Amino acid sequence: MDHLSGGDILIRALKDAKVKYIWGYPGGAALHIYDAIYRQEDVIHLLVRHEQAAVHAADGFSRTTGEVGTALVTSGPGATNAITGIATAFMDSIPLVVISGQVPSKKIGTDAFQETDMVGVSRPIVKHSFLITKTEDIAPTIAKAYFIASTGRPGPVVVDIPKDVTEPNRKVPYKFPDQVRLRSYQPVLKGHQGQIKRAANMLVSSERPIIYAGGGVIIDNASEYLTLLARKLNAPVTNTLMGLGAFPGTDPQFLGMLGMHGTYEANSAMHHADVVFAVGARFDDRVTNEIDKFCPKAKIIHIDIDPTSVSKNVAADIPIVGKCSIVLKSMLDYIKSEDLVVDDTRLSRWWSQINEWRDLHGIYSKSRYEPSKLSLIKPQDVIKAVYEVTKGDAIVTSDVGQHQMFAAQYYLFDKPRRWINSGGLGTMGFGLPAAMGAKLAEPETEVVCVTGEGSIQMCIQELSTCTQHKLPIKIVNLNNSALGMVRQWQDMQYSGRYAQSLYEDSLPDFVALAEAYGHLGVKITEYDDMQCQLEKYFAYKDKTVFIDICVDKSEHVYPMQIPGGAMRDLWVSKTEKT
Amino acid sequence: MRRIISILLENEFGALSRVVGLFAQRGYNIDSLTVAPTDDETLSRITLTTNGDDKMVEQIIKQLYKLIDTLKVMELTEGAHVERGLMLIKIRSQDLAERGEIKSCVEIFRGSIVDITSKTYTIQLVGDAEKLDAFLEATMHLDVVEVVRSGISGISRGDKYLKV
Numbered sequence: 074m075d076h077l078s079g080g081d082i083l084i085r086a087l088k089d090a091k092v093k094y095i096w097g098y099p100g101g102a103a104l105h106i107y108d109a110i111y112r113q114e115d116v117i118h119l120l121v122r123h124e125q126a127a128v129h130a131a132d133g134f135s136r137t138t139g140e141v142g143t144a145l146v147t148s149g150p151g152a153t154n155a156i157t158g159i160a161t162a163f164m165d166s167i168p169l170v171v172i173s174g175q176v177p178s179k180k181i182g183t184d185a186f187q188e189t190d191m192v193g194v195s196r197p198i199v200k201h202s203f204l205i206t207k208t209e210d211i212a213p214t215i216a217k218a219y220f221i222a223s224t225g226r227p228g229p230v231v232v233d234i235p236k237d238v239t240e241p242n243r244k245v246p247y248k249f250p251d252q253v254r255l256r257s258y259q260p261v262l263k264g265h266q267g268q269i270k271r272a273a274n275m276l277v278s279s280e281r282p283i284i285y286a287g288g289g290v291i292i293d294n295a296s297e298y299l300t301l302l303a304r305k306l307n308a309p310v311t312n313t314l315m316g317l318g319a320f321p322g323t324d325p326q327f328l329g330m331l332g333m334h335g336t337y338e339a340n341s342a343m344h345h346a347d348v349v350f351a352v353g354a355r356f357d358d359r360v361t362n363e364i365d366k367f368c369p370k371a372k373i374i375h376i377d378i379d380p381t382s383v384s385k386n387v388a389a390d391i392p393i394v395g396k397c398s399i400v401l402k403s404m405l406d407y408i409k410s411e412d413l414v415v416d417d418t419r420l421s422r423w424w425s426q427i428n429e430w431r432d433l434h435g436i437y438s439k440s441r442y443e444p445s446k447l448s449l450i451k452p453q454d455v456i457k458a459v460y461e462v463t464k465g466d467a468i469v470t471s472d473v474g475q476h477q478m479f480a481a482q483y484y485l486f487d488k489p490r491r492w493i494n495s496g497g498l499g500t501m502g503f504g505l506p507a508a509m510g511a512k513l514a515e516p517e518t519e520v521v522c523v524t525g526e527g528s529i530q531m532c533i534q535e536l537s538t539c540t541q542h543k544l545p546i547k548i549v550n551l552n553n554s555a556l557g558m559v560r561q562w563q564d565m566q567y568s569g570r571y572a573q574s575l576y577e578d579s580l581p582d583f584v585a586l587a588e589a590y591g592h593l594g595v596k597i598t599e600y601d602d603m604q605c606q607l608e609k610y611f612a613y614k615d616k617t618v619f620i621d622i623c624v625d626k627s628e629h630v631y632p633m634q635i636p637g638g639a640m641r642d643l644w645v646s647k648t649e650k651t
Numbered sequence: 652m653r654r655i656i657s658i659l660l661e662n663e664f665g666a667l668s669r670v671v672g673l674f675a676q677r678g679y680n681i682d683s684l685t686v687a688p689t690d691d692e693t694l695s696r697i698t699l700t701t702n703g704d705d706k707m708v709e710q711i712i713k714q715l716y717k718l719i720d721t722l723k724v725m726e727l728t729e730g731a732h733v734e735r736g737l738m739l740i741k742i743r744s745q746d747l748a749e750r751g752e753i754k755s756c757v758e759i760f761r762g763s764i765v766d767i768t769s770k771t772y773t774i775q776l777v778g779d780a781e782k783l784d785a786f787l788e789a790t791m792h793l794d795v796v797e798v799v800r801s802g803i804s805g806i807s808r809g810d811k812y813l814k815v
Contacts (some may be wrong), residue, residue: 094733192665193668196665196668196669196672197672200719201719202665203665204665206664221719256722256815257661257719257720257721257722258719379717380713380717381710381713381714384709384711424815564769614759623722642742
């Protein structure tokens, strides 16, 4: 048995936990750990420019691969800078292990230099946290951290390590546990068979079913079963913002996203459905609109790994706690074994109703906004052009705001793990570092960060990280010189009083900025020029390119749910509501 | 509605703060709280009282289960149970008749006087919340100078138990 120091034990344990990459930033309390990283080659460390980005990058890596992402930060400001990243991952159930250095044990509680109670500060936004108090505990704690982060409903786990625990001169035997068992933590996997049968029967005999699938389907790699079941049931499918790609975006059964900026057909179908089949979704307030008016005629079937999500906002008629993949498979098996078939004539009435909605206000049946012309480029058209240039097969990360919604609406994701955004927390600054994580995970795949001039400036320092680690990302900046979504709300609810949402003449020259970091940059102002410029710059496979596109400043995101209404109550344009 | 919730959890660093934090961050109140290790020192037992409707309690119990350290959760008020709290009260009195009244009050409530000075009585009382409240009401007109109440400890009656 090897005798190792705490720092070496930590890195060896990470390797044994199958960690290949750590995103991080060194500092005093983490230096023993950094020295251990320096003295080995199995685990690769990527230096970022801000700890928030380290966590977002680990998060983007995890969302792309399904593996646990890892970040390493120092104590105090390093730890607190990581908080936004941790909260982002927590809200979207992304498995991460965030390791933070801590001041030496003896100094804890003395207001020492760079001391923060990381376990305390992070407590409401982690799945679990550990403060390691002795060197012997490092390996078993790391094993537990990865186990907890990746199982059940995944989430971030913080491991806080006081500096003395990684002291180079204190060596202890190294042993990584073969398996982890926690008597207090045994997530339910299979789902109740009786409930599964009831749900299948209810779905097969329903007249107006709809499948409402969320991020849980993607996290659990259950898209294949979901797609099979949807085909079997001939039911329409809508995805949440987090669920895009769980069901193919170009499939005729797909109604688009639902919720606040969801399509008219998805929101109307939800409202009129007799059975809502929620899979790995959590009835978020950005989906349901006014909860008392939510799906008045529907029976609710709800599959979720997390019992607290079931009947939290909307009572489920058939709750099923379990892994989406396992439950969906059981449901398919049951339907097959009982030879259950749907009545297609009954469903054809439902489909003809849905197709009427599609024609009436659908954003895919025809264009619902004024066409782009000359120097008036519509942001929607930018997304459509990016979709074409990347053949619909890029990994698209986004920040938060109008550009995020346009990307969610107009980039049709046919595969899971292609759409990476901060859905729950809504973190501006997420897009670029998440794209770095995605590019590291899939170097052969085109990675596009769709952003705005507001969001990109929240983590723009990471352009330097892209240079250092050779991560060629395409940044598509929908530049409308304003905080677009804030301004949209100010237009709609504050009579156009643009309180602090305009940049006036303060924006940087993004092309020059990108070049300063060693990247390429291009500014696009003419619509006729856009497609060929995009093609030209996307062809630079080995370069990070900052594509700054001046878009129509007055454009709003539609549809938009009317506050206080039912799901189907929407503004479909500036002047028209349903 | 008043609820008594019993929780069995790992006796680990930070476990209590997670339970307390859960109540704070979800906007639930803790009316009283008792916590101590059990006969098995790796386990802690928490008894807490809160107020809420069925939906809220269902959500609280699920959220408590979601904490990694939690082993078992039970709502004691759902079934027959025994609950006990401890109260220590200090009453000032130098009037002989009044001191007699205090003594008889303590007897009626099956409490005990645990300390006496010429000016004060210190009284110990054990019982459910209702009984302790009743004693306070009965002595309201006196010069009560200090009241210390423990949280409630509770256990279910009969063949029902919270155990790993």
